[in-house]
Amino acid sequence: MKKTITTISLWFAIVSTTAAQNNPILVNNQGRSLGGFVDVLVSLMNNLVALLAAGSLLVFFWGLAKFIYSAGDAGEHARGRSLMLWGIVIFFVMGSLWGIIAFIADSIFTL
Numbered sequence: 188m189k190k191t192i193t194t195i196s197l198w199f200a201i202v203s204t205t206a207a208q209n210n211p212i213l214v215n216n217q218g219r220s221l222g223g224f225v226d227v228l229v230s231l232m233n234n235l236v237a238l239l240a241a242g243s244l245l246v247f248f249w250g251l252a253k254f255i256y257s258a259g260d261a262g263e264h265a266r267g268r269s270l271m272l273w274g275i276v277i278f279f280v281m282g283s284l285w286g287i288i289a290f291i292a293d294s295i296f297t298l
Contacts, residue, residue, distance in 0.1 A: 225292070229288060229292045232288050233285065233288060236281050236284055236285045236288065237285075239277070239281050240277075240278055240281040240282065240285070242277075243273075243274050243275075243277035243278040243281060244274065244278060245274075246270055246273065246274035246277070247270070247271050247274025247275060247278065248274075249270055249274075250266075250267045250268065250269070250270025250271035250272075250273075250274055251267065251271055252267070253266060253267030253270060254267030254268055254270075254271060255267075
């Protein structure tokens, strides 16, 4: 359990450091115009979508582990299958959302 908490904490530290480095406000002091505001908003939405996509992959692998380790119990076996299905669905929804955000940012708000 301690190893899992350490791994998750390290992962969040890496993600937050990367998000801070890629934040337009911190990099080149944008955000004072509409274009800068949109850049900041798109950056935050991209970071949120990436975090949710990573969470959906964790849900998928958690369901996979439940599916494999509970081969004798039909109820837990079905819950693991359900978690895997929802993890895949949410992952594809997040990927689609990421594509829509990129399309809107590149086509509509291009100067």
